[in-house]
Amino acid sequence: MYTHLIQRLFPNKSASQTGTQVHATSSEQKTNRKIASLIFLVSLFVASAAILFLNTISYASTFAISLLSLLPVFARILINTKASLVSVCLNIGLLSTFIYQTISHNQLDTAAFYIQTLILTALSFILPVVASQIIKKLEDNTQKITSLQQRLTDNSNLYEAFFQHTGTPSLLCDKSGKILRANQLAMDLLCSPSSGRTKPTKSLSGSTLSDWLTPAQHSNQNQHSSQAKKTKIQWRGNSAECVLKHDNSIKIDVKKSAISYRHYLILNLQNTTTLRTVQQKLANSQQELIRSQQAHSRLAHFxxxxxxxxxxxxxxxxxxxxxxxxxxxxxxxxxxxxxxxxxxxxxxxxxxxxxxxxxxxxxxxxxxxxxxxxxxxxxxxxxxxxxxxxxxxxxxxxxxxxxxxxxxxxxxxxxxxxxxxxxxxxxxxxxxxxxxxxxxxxxxxxxxxxxxxxxxxxDPGLERRLLEEHTLGLTLGTAIRNREIEVWLQPQVTPDGQIRSFEALSRWNNNGQFIPPNIFIGIAETLGLLPLLAENMVKELVSTLTYWHEEKVHTPIAFNLAGQELMNDAFFALLMSLVSDNPWLSDMLELEITETSPVMTNPLIHKRLRSLSQYGYSIAIDDFGTGQASLGQLIDIPANILKIDRRFIAPLPDDQRHMDIVKSTMALANSLNMDVIAEGIETKEQADLLVSLGCTILQGYYFAKPSPMSEWTAEGSAKAKTLRMVY
Known part of the structure; x- marks a missing residue:
């Protein structure tokens, strides 16, 4: 009351100030009690002394001595041991005074006096000691009881806190299922808003588990039916699957554990609604995965x-x-x-x-x-x-x-x-x-x-040939990169036998064995090596033509392109840069387009050939009459030379049909202002016939076989001298 009064009078004071005032009041009360006890003891001592000295009645003296003997006991009880000792000293002093007075009045003749003196002395010493021991024992026992009670209180508080803060909704039930205690989590779970009991007016104590939960297998029954109300929890071992009685969408798992005290049960509750939902989704996903795996398994085989x-x-x-x-x-x-x-x-x-x-x-x-x-x-x-x-x-x-x-x-x-x-x-x-x-x-x-x-x-032989070609292709790639492919020249002559130009041919000596050009050129085309092969040849030809240019030898050299080279940007740029840096090269380098290559119909090839023609290159159509679209090529390719293939020359002069084809081809070339080169001439009769038909450039074994380019450039070579004499 005093504390509440202080809080009302001084509402702004802190709690520490209030506590200090309460402590001061308690100390004052103790002081007052000690003063009252002291007054009582003094009064008792004075009264006993007065009776003892002022009264002549013998039994009154006995009463006074009895009171004085109790004075140390009262002092020990009311105050402390020191007060009891003081009382003993006072009694001794009073006794001494009483004896002295009695002796002075000659009252030592009665036995009562000795008995009274002995009793007073005994009681003054014995009673305080006995009383002090009894009180000390009682105080010790009281302190032990207080300590034990405090420990019990602490343990009770600890267990209560543990029960409330286990992190799991928990119930304490007796063996009949009656709820004795419930922690806050259990109350929040069972009295969730969805259950219609947001705040229970009382704790769950006194109710049973069946009042709040019903087995999961009965969740679809009418919740308000009598059967649902009587349904008991069905345990499977120490666990049971339940739902909230008032909201069967909330799934609750209950696990029980017995304790020895009065056979009580601890029930731990777990809200598994989310877990069950996830498990159901996982089950559905697993079924879907199985179906998907089955489908994938079929897709993996069919x-x-x-x-x-x-x-x-x-x-x-x-x-x-x-x-x-x-x-x-x-x-x-x-x-x-x-x-x-x-x-x-x-x-x-x-x-x-x-x-x-x-x-x-x-x-x-x-x-x-x-x-x-x-x-x-x-x-x-x-x-x-x-x-x-x-x-x-x-x-x-x-x-x-x-x-x-x-x-x-x-x-x-x-x-x-x-x-x-x-x-x-x-x-x-x-x-x-x-x-x-x-x-x-x-x-x-x-x-x-x-x-x-x-x-x-x-064909088993086909596989062997493919393996041989593969091995040969690996060797060919190394040979091209190492510039081991030789350049040979075959003269192209005029009707009077003078060397007009050369055709550059590639020859490969693979460890002493010459590989036919139609084999290694085809392999190079398959492996995409033609641009590098052509680049190496052009660089060698430019070197030779530069030397001849310095020697005043004006003899052009033609070289073959299958189309793959012109599709290569780097090689096309090389051809363009050569005539840009050395304009005279455009008259000395002639391009022979192999018409049999399908890539020659590519519009990009036609565009680049027109660019090369504008830069001054002479362009010849090789193997005319055997390609993809011979007449069409005459329109698409800006050629100024037409080469008649050897297959049309070989049957001459005996085959009239081939002769008619050659005549028609030459007439077509003349009408287009194109020069004609007949290749594959092997006899004098063929040469004379072609000259008589108006062919201006002749090529074949009859005039000269291909030979290494070094024979036409080496100092002192007979062929080199012939070349200079022709010039």
């Missing part, structure tokens, strides 16, 4: 469009079939490639092109036997493995069989399309012992087909 086995699964099926057969089993594998499919795709669209593939595969399945195995390799390539008898080991019979099963036509958007194929074929056992070898050999036959037939059979 083509999605045609439902045919893919390459890997096709090989597995073929190998399984081969393994299951006897040693005398024979079969044939062939790869089918649909020709010009890109054009069909572009014309009819992707969807229609896919239908063409589906119609093709369905038609092929229908015509092949049930023993055949089909697969889609990639794109427009399909593989088939067919068991065949001895009769079909003959290529003629097998070719007839394959043509009979290939669909001839398919219909797309009302159009009937004729199908065109390329087929590569290999035999089991002779061409391969397993599916992988057979497929590889079919691919090889497909890439190097017979030009007269769409069906190509694997």
């Amino acid at each position: 083509d999605a469009l045609t439902q045919l086995p893919n390459s890997k699964h096709f090989c597995q099926q073929v190998n399984d079939k081969i393994t299951a057969q006897s040693d005398h089993f024979t079969g044939a594998m062939f790869i089918i490639r649909i020709s010009q499919f890109k054009l069909l795709n572009k014309r009819y669209g992707k969807n229609s092109a896919n239908r063409i593939i589906q119609d093709f595969t369905s038609g092929l399945k229908h015509k092949l036997s049930n023993e055949a195995i089909m697969g889609r390799l990639r794109g427009i390539k399909f593989a088939c493995f067919v068991p065949v008898g001895q009769a079909y080991l003959l290529q003629r019979n097998l070719s007839t069989l394959i043509r009979s099963v290939l669909p001839d036509q398919v219909t797309v958007k009302g159009d009937t399309l004729n199908m065109d194929y390329q087929v590569g074929i290999a035999y089991y056992h002779s061409d391969g012992k397993n599916a992988e070898e057979l497929l590889e050999h079919c691919e090889m036959a497909l890439e190097y087909p017979d030009k007269t037939d769409c069906l190509s059979y694997y």
Whole structure:
């Protein structure tokens, strides 16, 4: 009350000031009690002394002595041990005074006096000691009880705090399920807003677990039915799955553990609503993953469009079939490639092109036997493995069989399309012992087909040639980079036999063996080495022409370009820079365009040739009459020289048809103001005939064979002297 009064009177004072005032009040009260006790003891002492000295009645003296003997006890009880000792001293002093007075009055003749004196002395010493020991023992016991009670209180508070702050909603129940205690988390969970009991008017104590939870398997029952109300928690071991009774969307897992005290139970609650939702999503995802894996597993083995086995699964099926057969089993594998499919795709669209593939595969399945195995390799390539008898080991019979099963036509958007194929074929056992070898050999036959037939059979010699070409290609690349390819020159002469110009030719001496130009030039073109080869040749020719220019020798040199060189930006820039730095070179370097190369129809080639012509280069069309579009090239290429191929010269002068072709070609060249070079002349009759027809430049073995360029440049060489004499 005093504290509340202070807070009302001085509301702004701090709590520490209030505590100090309360402590001062308590000290004052203790002081007052001590003063009152002291007054009481003094009064008792004075009263006893008065009775003892002023009263002559014997029993009054006895009463006074009794009171005095109790004075140390009262002092010990009311004040402390020091006060008791003071009382003892006072009693001794009073006793001494009383004895002295009694002696002076001659009152020592009675036995009562001795007894009283003895009692007073005994009680003055014994009672305070006994009382002090008893009080000390009581105080010690009181202190122990207080300490024990404090420990019990602390432990109780600790256990209460632990119970409240375990981080888990917890209930303390008896064995019947009655809730004895609940921590705040349990109250918040069971009395959640969704349950309709946002703030319980009382704690959960006294209710049962079934009042708040119901088993999960009964959550779909009517929550207000009597059956739901009577449903007990169904335990599975020490756990149970439940839902809130008033909101079955909230899932609760209950775990119990028994304690020995009165067989009580600790129930730990866990809200698993989110966990169950995540578990359900994970279960759904897992099922979806299984379905996806099954789909991917099929995609990993089958083509999605045609439902045919893919390459890997096709090989597995073929190998399984081969393994299951006897040693005398024979079969044939062939790869089918649909020709010009890109054009069909572009014309009819992707969807229609896919239908063409589906119609093709369905038609092929229908015509092949049930023993055949089909697969889609990639794109427009399909593989088939067919068991065949001895009769079909003959290529003629097998070719007839394959043509009979290939669909001839398919219909797309009302159009009937004729199908065109390329087929590569290999035999089991002779061409391969397993599916992988057979497929590889079919691919090889497909890439190097017979030009007269769409069906190509694997040839073991072809593989050897390919390996040889591969090895030769590696050596050729090194030789070109090391400038080991030699430049040879073959003269081109006028009708009177004078050297008009040279044609530069490449020759390769590979460890003492000359490799034919048609072989290593083709390999270089396949490997993309022609630009580097041509660059090396041009640099050697420029060096020779520069030397001749200083020697006043004016003899042009022509060199061949297959088209791949002109597609190379660096080589084209080299040709342009040469005549920019040395304008006289444009009259000394002639470009011979090999018309048989398909790349020569590229518009970029035509554009660059026109640029070179404008820079002064002479351009000749080589092998005229054997190329991709001979007459068209005369329009697209700014050529001023026409070379008649040796195949038209060789039959002369006996073959009249070839003679007519040569005459027509020369007439065409003359009408276009083009010079004509006839190459491949080997006899005098051929030379005389061509001169009589008006040919102005002749070339062939009859005049001179190709020879190393060094023979035309070396000092003292007879050919070099002849060249200077011609000039």
